[in-house]
Each structure stands twice: as structure tokens, then as C-alpha cells.
Amino acid sequence: MTQDKRSVYSRTWDNYVTKSFPDIQSAPARKPGDLREWQVLNTTDDHYTWPGDEWGDADAVARILDTCVAPYLVAPPAHAVEIASGSGRMTRPFLDRFPNAQIGCFDISQAFLDQMHLRFPDEIASGQMTTHLLNDKPGFMYEAIETAGLQGRIDCLFSYDAMVHVELHTVLIYIATAAAVLKPGGLLSMSVADGANPLAFQKMLCNAPSVFRLGGQAGPHFQFMSHDILEYMLPRMGFAFDLHDCNGRDIFFSARLEDPGAARQAFRDAGSNWWLAP
Numbered sequence: 001m002t003q004d005k006r007s008v009y010s011r012t013w014d015n016y017v018t019k020s021f022p023d024i025q026s027a028p029a030r031k032p033g034d035l036r037e038w039q040v041l042n043t044t045d046d047h048y049t050w051p052g053d054e055w056g057d058a059d060a061v062a063r064i065l066d067t068c069v070a071p072y073l074v075a076p077p078a079h080a081v082e083i084a085s086g087s088g089r090m091t092r093p094f095l096d097r098f099p100n101a102q103i104g105c106f107d108i109s110q111a112f113l114d115q116m117h118l119r120f121p122d123e124i125a126s127g128q129m130t131t132h133l134l135n136d137k138p139g140f141m142y143e144a145i146e147t148a149g150l151q152g153r154i155d156c157l158f159s160y161d162a163m164v165h166v167e168l169h170t171v172l173i174y175i176a177t178a179a180a181v182l183k184p185g186g187l188l189s190m191s192v193a194d195g196a197n198p199l200a201f202q203k204m205l206c207n208a209p210s211v212f213r214l215g216g217q218a219g220p221h222f223q224f225m226s227h228d229i230l231e232y233m234l235p236r237m238g239f240a241f242d243l244h245d246c247n248g249r250d251i252f253f254s255a256r257l258e259d260p261g262a263a264r265q266a267f268r269d270a271g272s273n274w275w276l277a278p
Contacts, residue, residue: 239256
């Protein structure tokens, strides 16, 4: 039997795309009364085309781009990166707004990347879009961008509705990667889970028994942080930032790179070289 070398987290999202989402598509449409208050992003549409469509409608996506991206770009981006692109729920509206942008899409799930190839065949064929399967190597994304000749040339790096599921050390690596690949003044924008928010705490209470049974393994549950953590971490990674409330539950931030060398120096001072880690 061939050994499955995917991480638990990769398998979680592969299984969502290939098993859970077809069940969601075939299930009766949810009514607004079926959703709990903390399910602020979930929609009640009667049909979903792509995995992840049920996580938010076009208005929710537009609100994020209007708040977190558009005001922070001095010109249309030439080069962008998306972490956890999924099946393109944010990617499609981003490219609709910035049709000349080249974008690198990174995801931990091969099943999600397969969806991207189905949804964006022309963009991939033309080279406007590239897709990359993330792995457990901290420097992988940095190396991919450096190999493409884009280190220090990225205008915008974003990730929404994904870092809420990611443990803080991993988020820190992604922020450090952004500091290494963005141009000076470039934009990093993400959403993360706010453990001190009343709606998020309701979600935590609801999910606690099932997460406890995972015994510390990665999964689709939220990994919570706080405003204090972001406010401490982002300046030390070289960013000036604004925090936003786009859905009443999670923390959204827009951060401009002010000191491109700060993140590497902080890691060096701590005895770590993340970009060279095996």
C-alpha cells in the first residue's frame, strides 16, 4: 500500500473538496434561521458552484477588498500573491478588479489547486497565474517567489478566511515571507481569528468538544490570536498596519512594509533562519 505523505492539515482540506463539498452541494439549501450568530460568513444560497462558495457571498468579498486592499494600493498591482487561494473565491474578484495583475496562488491542498486549474484555465495557460502546493518547508514560498525573479517586487500579498485555521507560528512564517518578498511599501493583508471577540468565543465554545477529541492535531477548527499579538508582532516584522472589522468576528489587517530587513533581523536575533530551514 502506498503511504499517504500528505500532512493531516492537507488531508483535511483535500477531504473537504472531494467529500464534504459534494454533500453540501446536494443538501437542501440552508435557511437564515439554520445558522448560528457566529456563522457570520456563511451563506444560504440554493446552489454552490465552487468549494468555499458557502463561506461568503459577493458582497462579503467586495467589502473585504474595498476595506483592506483598494485604499492601500497606490497603483494597480503588477504582481500579487495569495496564500490559501482555495478554489478562487477571493482570486476571481481580485483579478476582476486588477485584470493586469500576475498572481501566484499557494495552497496546502492539491484538491483545491485542481479546482483552480478548472476555474482559471486561460489565466494559467497565459502565465498570468501560477499555482504552488505548499509543504512543511518554512522557506518554500520564499524560494518559489525568488526563483521566479520576484523577490522584492510583489505589490500585494493577501490571505482571507484561511489564517483563521492556522497556528500562530505558521502565520508568523507567512508574515516574515511577506516581508522578504514585498517591495518597500508593499501591502500585506490577512484575516485571523480573534479569541477575545464575543462571536468568536461563541464559536470556540461550540467547537471545543470536537477539537478536544483531535488531541492537538491540525484540523479545520480556528486557531485564535488577539489584537495584542498582532500589535506586538507586525511592527517587529517591519510593518505599519491598520486593523479592520469586516464581519464582526475576525480581525482583518492591512500592513505596509516599512522596514524590509526587520523580520530577518528579528529571526537572526532569536537564533533562527527561517528562509534556510530544511
